[in-house]
Amino acid sequence: MSDVARLAGVNRVTASVALNGSSRAGTRVSDATRLRVIEAAKELGYTPNAIALALRGQRTNIIGYYSGYEFLDAHDPFNATILNGLQRRCQMHRQDLLIFGSYQRNSVEEVYASLVNGKIDGLILLPTPHSPVLDELLQSHLPVIAVANPVPNIASVTVDDITGSRLLAEYLAQKKHQRILYRADPGEHTSTTRRLEAFLEAAASFDMDVQVSRGEKNGRLRAEEIDILRTPQELRPTVIVSWVDSHAYMLLEELRELNIRVPDDIAVVGFDGIRLTPRPFCALTSIRAPWNEVAETAVDLLMMLIDGEKVEQETMLPVELAIGDTA
Amino acid sequence: MSDVARLAGVNRVTASVALNGSSRAGTRVSDATRLRVIEAAKELGYTPNAIALALRGQRTNIIGYYSGYEFLDAHDPFNATILNGLQRRCQMHRQDLLIFGSYQRNSVEEVYASLVNGKIDGLILLPTPHSPVLDELLQSHLPVIAVANPVPNIASVTVDDITGSRLLAEYLAQKKHQRILYRADPGEHTSTTRRLEAFLEAAASFDMDVQVSRGEKNGRLRAEEIDILRTPQELRPTVIVSWVDSHAYMLLEELRELNIRVPDDIAVVGFDGIRLTPRPFCALTSIRAPWNEVAETAVDLLMMLIDGEKVEQETMLPVELAIGDTA
DNA sequence: TTGAAAGCGCTAACAC
DNA sequence: GTGTTAGCGCTTTCAA
Numbered sequence: 160m161s162d163v164a165r166l167a168g169v170n171r172v173t174a175s176v177a178l179n180g181s182s183r184a185g186t187r188v189s190d191a192t193r194l195r196v197i198e199a200a201k202e203l204g205y206t207p208n209a210i211a212l213a214l215r216g217q218r219t220n221i222i223g224y225y226s227g228y229e230f231l232d233a234h235d236p237f238n239a240t241i242l243n244g245l246q247r248r249c250q251m252h253r254q255d256l257l258i259f260g261s262y263q264r265n266s267v268e269e270v271y272a273s274l275v276n277g278k279i280d281g282l283i284l285l286p287t288p289h290s291p292v293l294d295e296l297l298q299s300h301l302p303v304i305a306v307a308n309p310v311p312n313i314a315s316v317t318v319d320d321i322t323g324s325r326l327l328a329e330y331l332a333q334k335k336h337q338r339i340l341y342r343a344d345p346g347e348h349t350s351t352t353r354r355l356e357a358f359l360e361a362a363a364s365f366d367m368d369v370q371v372s373r374g375e376k377n378g379r380l381r382a383e384e385i386d387i388l389r390t391p392q393e394l395r396p397t398v399i400v401s402w403v404d405s406h407a408y409m410l411l412e413e414l415r416e417l418n419i420r421v422p423d424d425i426a427v428v429g430f431d432g433i434r435l436t437p438r439p440f441c442a443l444t445s446i447r448a449p450w451n452e453v454a455e456t457a458v459d460l461l462m463m464l465i466d467g468e469k470v471e472q473e474t475m476l477p478v479e480l481a482i483g484d485t486a
Numbered sequence: 487m488s489d490v491a492r493l494a495g496v497n498r499v500t501a502s503v504a505l506n507g508s509s510r511a512g513t514r515v516s517d518a519t520r521l522r523v524i525e526a527a528k529e530l531g532y533t534p535n536a537i538a539l540a541l542r543g544q545r546t547n548i549i550g551y552y553s554g555y556e557f558l559d560a561h562d563p564f565n566a567t568i569l570n571g572l573q574r575r576c577q578m579h580r581q582d583l584l585i586f587g588s589y590q591r592n593s594v595e596e597v598y599a600s601l602v603n604g605k606i607d608g609l610i611l612l613p614t615p616h617s618p619v620l621d622e623l624l625q626s627h628l629p630v631i632a633v634a635n636p637v638p639n640i641a642s643v644t645v646d647d648i649t650g651s652r653l654l655a656e657y658l659a660q661k662k663h664q665r666i667l668y669r670a671d672p673g674e675h676t677s678t679t680r681r682l683e684a685f686l687e688a689a690a691s692f693d694m695d696v697q698v699s700r701g702e703k704n705g706r707l708r709a710e711e712i713d714i715l716r717t718p719q720e721l722r723p724t725v726i727v728s729w730v731d732s733h734a735y736m737l738l739e740e741l742r743e744l745n746i747r748v749p750d751d752i753a754v755v756g757f758d759g760i761r762l763t764p765r766p767f768c769a770l771t772s773i774r775a776p777w778n779e780v781a782e783t784a785v786d787l788l789m790m791l792i793d794g795e796k797v798e799q800e801t802m803l804p805v806e807l808a809i810g811d812t813a
Numbered sequence: 814t815t816g817a818a819a820g821c822g823c824t825a826a827c828a829c
Numbered sequence: 830g831t832g833t834t835a836g837c838g839c840t841t842t843c844a845a
């Protein structure tokens with residue numbers, strides 16, 4: 160920029176003012192000077208240095224996305240949907256998006272330091288239960304929005320898990336299901352916990368029998384679950400509810416291997432409702448949650464926080480029942 | 487940091503040296519002082535400011551990923567695989583990853599400016615054909631590694647498209663296919679162009695008949711292609727080669743709607759070989775390309791470029807034939 | 814072993 | 830309408 164100023168025959172700061180038009184202060188430049196400066200900038204291929212700007216203005220125009228302690232697998236449809244939403248909205252707000260992926264091997268201090276070191280203006284967080292970083296973030300002044308899981312004292316964007324579970328229970332009741340196997344989230348996320356509780360409550364109101372099974376992280380059937388599926392038809396569950404679609408799809412594959420037909424022998428439902436491409440081998444009955452909008456809303460709210468505005472503690476988006484071939 | 491120094495009763499720079507141990511210069515601190523400084527830093531919860539560091543050191547430890555002019559759809563298995571690879575490797579090199587997504591509405595100058603404004607130390611680029619940003623990037627001093635598509639004068643990491651096409655042609659010849667419909671990339675990427683050319687050459691050497699069709703961007707069948715599929719069985723192609731798996735999967739769905747059975751009525755093969763979860767409705771015969779390693783290698787090479795080392799113009803990774811149910 | 818000076822690139826506030 | 834000063838947080842070079 161010194162070069163630009165020199166070429167235009169003016170002072171550095173005059174050039175600065177001429178270029179970015181922030182003429183709010185007493186500082187003004189004549190049109191002639193401005194034109195000369197712009198000309199010079201173009202000739203020299205001048206590009207403002209974002210880092211200097213960031214240091215000066217205490218703002219980088221980068222927002223971060225941190226997906227808890229797990230590796231951020233873009234193949235996971237949920238993650239992909241969130242990423243897409245974040246991307247779109249960031250572009251709209253002219254922010255860059257910085258991905259903090261897996262930090263398995265780093266200490267909490269290191270992770271925390273990497274989040275508050277000034278690189279990002281704010282953080283979108285996919286909270287994991289009991290994450291120690293959460294406590295530290297609460298102390299910091301970094302603007303944070305949580306997605307999917309509500310967190311005390313952090314503003315969050317979530318979906319209406321409770322209505323979702325009720326819709327599911329109603330649908331299953333209407334289909335005359337009596338015995339249900341609910342495969343619950345092995346991790347204890349706040350959203351999936353309330354999802355489970357709401358389902359149990361709704362199912363009770365319909366006099367349905369629910370057996371809860373907390374499975375493996377990888378979603379595969381455990382021996383106990385296989386035993387349940389092998390009990391005589393008139394005793395075993397007539398439907399399996401999966402806390403999340405991805406595990407439901409894995410379940411469908413395992414059922415096929417066990418020669419259990421869906422939905423004839425047993426029905427299967429999920430929760431997520433993300434449309435997949437290429438289309439999987441069957442259409443899962445599920446609750447459709449608008450993860451895309453969750454991500455977009457999260458960015459909007461984060462921008463408000465960054466700009467010093469207040470936001471709601473929890474913004475909950477509506478869900479709907481999506482009927483497929485499996486129940 | 488001033489605060490830390492004050493609390494420890496030393497000068498700012500003494501504190502700096504004490505903390506980051508870069509005691510290479512004549513500057514040294516006694517263990518006692520260092521201990522006192524570290525203590526003070528811990529007490530104050532001091533975190534070094536990455537932006538100041540970046541301004542000082544002309545290095546942000548952020549690398550960028552820019553996927554050409556298209557929206558970076560994380561649902562696309564290719565994109566997801568690349569993202570995963572980048573993430574993993576970035577973490578290993580202790581770099582942050584900045585995603586530049588869609589820039590549909592921005593001018594070339596704006597995109598270029600956002601790439602060279604100093605936020606990133608280097609760029610991983612998924613090149614689109616004739617992208618004007620390419621020319622500008624060549625002029626700049628920003629280290630760049632291209633992935634998937636070779637680009638003149640930019641180091642790239644690619645897969646062996648030519649061997650892949652030959653493997654495919656050989657396999658089809660061995661399966662006694664004579665008439666082939668090759669659905670080519672509607673965009674003219676350097677990789678898919680050589681993929682097509684190699685296939686034509688190999689097919690010719692096996693005396694196979696190849697009809698080339700350049701389809702829609704969205705991968706759906708055009709009217710002409712449907713006409714071809716409606717010609718009598720003894721005249722129409724016995725196999726369709728798709729330039730990429732994702733379009734092959736869409737094709738399979740369309741064929742099902744047209745009541746054309748695969749592979750009985752017509753065989754289908756693709757190119758990519760990305761393993762999908764949940765599993766799609768059928769296993770596609772394809773060429774398995776190691777996109778994961780492509781991304782990882784790209785990061786490795788980019789780090790070398792950033793550190794001032796030279797790298798190969800093109801690094802080509804091997805592919806293999808993956809036989810599925812469709813051919 | 815420690816401190817002082819200079820500067821990374823930029824701009825808000827003021828004085829001319 | 831234009832130039833000067835100061836400082837964002839940090840580190841490398843040199844002098845004490």
